[in-house]
Amino acid sequence: MIEEAEKIFDTRELNVNMGPQHPATHGVLRLVLDIDGETIVKVTPHVGYLHRGIEKLGESLSYFQALPLTDRLDYVSAMSNNIGYCVAVEKLFGIEAPERAKFIRTIVGEMSRISNHLLWLATHALDIGAMTVFIYCFREREWILDLYEMICGARLTVTYPRVGGVRNDVPQEFLDSLWKFTDEFPSRILEYETLIDQNRIWLQRTVGIGVISAEEAVNWGMTGPTLRGSGVPYDIRKHMPYDAYDKVDFEVPIGTTGDTYDRYRCRMLEMRQSNNILRQLIEKLPAGPIMADAPKFLLQPKDMMMPITHPTKELAYVIEEKACKGCGMCLRACPAKAIFGEKKQPHVIKQDLCLQCGNCFVTCKFKALKLIPGGKGMSEEQLKELAAGPMPEEITKAAEYMVKHFEFVKKGPKVPEGELYVATEVPKGELGFYFVSDGSGKPFRMRLRSPSFIHAGVLPRLCKGHLIADVIANIGTIDIVLGECDR
């Protein structure tokens, strides 16, 4: 009985839960620590508290509609995820973005790299105890977020890189402000380094913590600065260049010992390299179009629909009595419930409820809908008269284009069948997109290989034998973001 009692009351190993709600776990990561005194014996990470089903959701949306979902993956550097997605889908379609668009995408990609490393430094230092660095890094980050807002209107979840190019062109003041940023940024990095680089406390907390050798790191599937800190020269920007990375000259920092301090130094030097890349890109930016010319695969600009969609045209939608068969399709399609009519009787649109959205026009198979320019405000009889006659030619052309556009957005383009794996270098590592296409406009399988998922799996290996405080340093150094880890 004494043995039984000893087994039940075994007090050597303690089981502690670092729960999903914790100021230092960078999101909702749950760690169950088995500790012996203060030393860690085993760490079991539990992820999945932010699993939103993005892969399954992507299967029910078309390629263009699934693009905003990728913003929410690694929400700290949203531009990089979008670029990864666009590069993969462009390769699948077989189209190529124009030069200017590639350069602009590389510019925003490098800006997002700087923004990500700033946030990494802020939270890593805050967890270890250096709180001033948090405030300093956010000051720089606000500048970058203001620049994002200047080009596309959003700070965090931008959807600026599009399949085939970018959404809109960059204004000149953006480039001027970015040039000024690259002038001042090296001195700011020096500020951060002065605070922590040779600081005794920082060195004691990071040197020799979380050491992993090069072969082991590759075997565990690590990528990005987390891998390069161990001495492996793997950078997708050099191995498999995409966008404009083969046109700029930059070096890649490689560490030697593979501990937390080396990974920290790698990322600081990477920020300087990104600054350098930005300067080269701004100087070399070519002129030209910003969207690829591939009418089979891409949405065409909406200028063709201007005769219909421009608000000053004051269009009225009228149903021609003779042509209307009374099938009721437009009645069901109208979002404002402005169409009235019995079955098999000609339907009527009530003009004051009509939103001029065009849903009825694209649904009608009998071409009974007519668009009258300048028709807003006319009486019912006048409209009926005009509807009986032919539509002006520009309206007919624009209306045909509208039907084609509608079908394209609803069903997606006709994509060749096949499968594809494309990887890009996001600030955290290697983000891979694996698409399986079955010929329709929606991906049959959209798989996201996220670096944070793999790195969170390496945590047990890194934390073994260290103290509880080192767990915090290790979480910071592998740079995970739970939105990407759980998808």
Added chain:
Amino acid sequence: MIDTSAMGLIQVEKDVKILPPNIIITSFDKIINWGRLSSMWPTTFGLACCAIEMMAAGAAHNDLDRFGIIFRGSPRQADCVIVAGTVTKKMAPVVRRVYDQIPEPRYVIAMGSCACTGGVFRTYSTVQGCDSFLPVDVYVPGCPPRPETLLEGLMMLQEKIRNEKARWSPWR
């Protein structure tokens, strides 16, 4: 109402009178509500992307500290919870548990579209709005909402607290 102007009382605003130089006469409601709204301490509950904008609201550019808002780590020392980000079904018990641990009076701000109504993610694992299991006071929509929007949400919560009646009393 008693006419108090003859006694030298000055009315500053409704129900707040000052007897110069240093005696203030007001109701319990006003003073307790003023104390609560001026030092609202949220517990850190950043789940997803909205957490980054919450951190940006707390950083130097838009400072939350000037409103008396300090982020506390433990729910036992906090006043309110800002649910920032998507709530998944796996996380829902944890959110409810943290909310239950906050001592009264407590408030909930649902920040971001995902916390308000589930957002973009209409899937098998996302809760369609955290108000299915939490009593929400203020909804701050946006994806993510700008720091200024979150500030406006906090101002609205302050207004709500200002107009509360007798929440401190045992007769409510």
Added chain:
Amino acid sequence: MAVTEVRITIHPAGTDPVQIAEKIKELFPEQVIEVVNFRDQVSVIIKKDMVFAILKYLHDEPLFSFDHLQDLTAVDYLKKKDVRFEVVYNLYSMKYRHQIRIRAQVADDKPSISTVVPIWEGANWHERECYDMFGIRFNGHPDPRRILMPEDWEGYPLRKDYPLKGPELENDWIGFREVLKRSQELKEFEWEG
């Protein structure tokens, strides 16, 4: 402790992936079903019986040296193909810069395949996710548990016959139903005014 900035010398691109596929066909002739080439990326479709041996050969062979397992995932081809699942391995060699994809077909009836954790440690969590999302068991895996969904979730979400919006409220995960019940019970203590 020194971190240096290095100009990476890129090894000229290694063996053409088509040749690698031919070599695999030569060594394991009855296992290879098809070789597909799409946009310069080669996939080798194999049966699942000797997948461990083939991948170990690709990892150990000095001329190929596929040391980086980029991705391990599964695809559900419900009704589109005869064999329902395919487990896909994306491999890359950091030394020679060549890439190849291995697709192992797994039948629907009690889907299982052998694990590759002894070759690449990083496959551990990938395989757990495959099990969680598709229900494919990995024989010999050190920790076969669900990873993204709660431990007692029923169903495999990424299968094609699983609804996107998930189960109805009555059949939903027990943990979530308990939270809703508890919040209903505690509603009487909430402040109304």
